[in-house]
Amino acid sequence: MRPLLYNHAMRFSHTLVLIAALALSGCNGKSSDVSAEGIPSPTPFQPQGSAESDPLFSAPAPTPLNLPTTTPIPTEIVILPETLPEGVDVNSFAISGALNPLTGLPPADPSLLNRRPMAIKVANYPRYMRPQSGLTLADQVFEYYIEDGLTRFIAVFYGNDSEWVGPVRSGRYFDEHIQRMYQAYLVFKFADPRELDYFKASDFAKFLVTPTNGLCPPFHFLPERINTVEEYNNSYFDTVRWKDCVTNNGMDNNHPYIRNGYYSDAAPAGDLPGTKINTYYSVDSYHYWEYNSNLHLYYRYQEINDSRDGEDEFAPLVDRVTGAQVGASNVIVLFVTHTFANAYDEDDEVFQIDLTGSGEAYVFRDGVGILAKWYRTNRDQPLLLTTLGGSPIYMRPGITFYEVIGSRSYVDQGDGEWSFRHDWP
Structure with a gap:
């Protein structure tokens, strides 16, 4: 097996032992970049x-986490992995409704797990629209490079709600991965025509959520920023009101099976x-x-x-x-x-x-x-x-x-x- 990190030397402050077949090269105490x-x-x-x-x-x-005795535990459902390299010690994935599978914690309200997650795009730039809203209430957050030296977040909400999440910004091709992995509604504020056309032609098009002129979907402006921040950097999503929006429009909000x-x-x-x-x-x-x-x-x-x-x-x-x-x-x-x-x-x-x-x-x-x-x-x-x-x-x-x-x-x-x-x- 080739060395663990082989292109450049890596600086360690102590001995690293992972498995006997893995060898480190160039561990001479000198710090340098490592591919x-x-x-x-x-x-x-x-x-x-x-x-x-x-x-x-x-x-x-x-040891298992202590769960509230009042929380019902449904019959376990098992998901088999579709692809798994030889040697990885996982045979199946269990599903249980007692804990939020994305945090390992009880949800803020058990009924929240009976819905479809929301994957919401959240801006990180320009800097003047900070602080963002809702990042501490998300279950999982991904940050990735978009362009021009900048990054953006996509925050997954399942076990918590927030009346303000944002500022919501445009979608990217990468967002498809998050939508599919969490079987989520993808909430974003439009996109480049190449990406938007791709989304609209996809098999997850019915799970796309973008602003309209009405109250559903529940995008809204932050009042204190109306006169100081341009509209496209002042659009926020309300995950609480989203429930009524989905129900009133007969949309699919059935909870997906997500492995623990x-x-x-x-x-x-x-x-x-x-x-x-x-x-x-x-x-x-x-x-x-x-x-x-x-x-x-x-x-x-x-x-x-x-x-x-x-x-x-x-x-x-x-x-x-x-x-x-x-x-x-x-x-x-x-x-x-x-x-x-x-x-x-x-x-x-x-x-x-x-x-x-x-x-x-x-x-x-x-x-x-x-x-x-x-x-x-x-x-x-x-x-x-x-x-x-x-x-x-x-x-x-x-x-x-x-x-x-x-x-x-x-x-x-x-x-x-x-x-x-x-x-x-």
């Missing part, structure tokens, strides 16, 4: 008999600390997450100026609705192929981000960094994260935040601080 392409491909794996035999999970097996994730409060027995995570998309878009060991959360700090003069400036990223700083129980960095369909799309940076198959990943929870693999085992189910040995990785119950970067991105780490630099072919 993420060097993590082994999906095959061959060195299968482990169970998660307990994986070095990462040398601690006792996680792997969750545990028990911290993994990892060798690599991960207490600060820097992600650099461009001179205009960069941020970091810092771990709070008392609250078991990573808190987000966002750039407030570009770094063209060489100076990085940050401030806490705050949710206008809750007043809380955006935080996550799990931060997952996904390495994903970015391409263009043609020269026209390349000129406009209209990306095809291929979140199918599998790829490299890094999982951060409880102050630990885990080298991982992501798998799209089913077209209509969330991603599976495993160790390099093929055992499922248990997430901490709570919000999960995904950072999507190019497959040729670089990573450097030392003393618990990790730095990722987005790059694509």
Whole structure:
């Protein structure tokens, strides 16, 4: 098997032992950029008999979360993976209505799980429309590169509601992956004609939600910004009123079968600390997450100026609705192929981000960094994260935040601080 990270040297503050077949090259204490392409491909794996035999999970097996005794537990339903590389120790995915499968926590209201999730586009730029609304109430959030050095969020709401989510901005091809994985309504404010026409011609067209001149769908303006922010940066979605909108119009709001994730409060027995995570998309878009060991959360700090003069400036990223700083129980960095369909799309940076198959990943929870693999085992189910040995990785119950970067991105780490630099072919 080829070395774990082979293109450049990686700086470690202590000995890393993952599995005996994986060897590190160039560990000479000197820090430098490392290509993420060097993590082994999906095959061959060195299968482990169970998660307990994986070095990462040398601690006792996680115990189930305590559930309210009044919560009914329906008959278990099982989803079989459609594709799974040999050596990955997962045979089927169970479904249970007792917990929110996207957080591992009880929903704010059990009845919320009887609906279809909503995947809502949320702007991160221009900076003057911050703070955003609703990010701390989402179950899972994906951030990805759009164009011109900027990023955007797509936030999945299932177990919580928010009267204000946004500002809602335009769609991208990547959003199809999130819509399909969560079988969600895709909420966005229009798109480039190439992408919008593609969406309208797709088999998920009935799940597209865009503004109209009426009250349904429930888009609305933030009153205090009406005179200071242009309309296209002042459009918010109301997930509470969406229920009535769907019911009154006879739309499909039946809850989909979404597999349970792997969750545990028990911290993994990892060798690599991960207490600060820097992600650099461009001179205009960069941020970091810092771990709070008392609250078991990573808190987000966002750039407030570009770094063209060489100076990085940050401030806490705050949710206008809750007043809380955006935080996550799990931060997952996904390495994903970015391409263009043609020269026209390349000129406009209209990306095809291929979140199918599998790829490299890094999982951060409880102050630990885990080298991982992501798998799209089913077209209509969330991603599976495993160790390099093929055992499922248990997430901490709570919000999960995904950072999507190019497959040729670089990573450097030392003393618990990790730095990722987005790059694509």
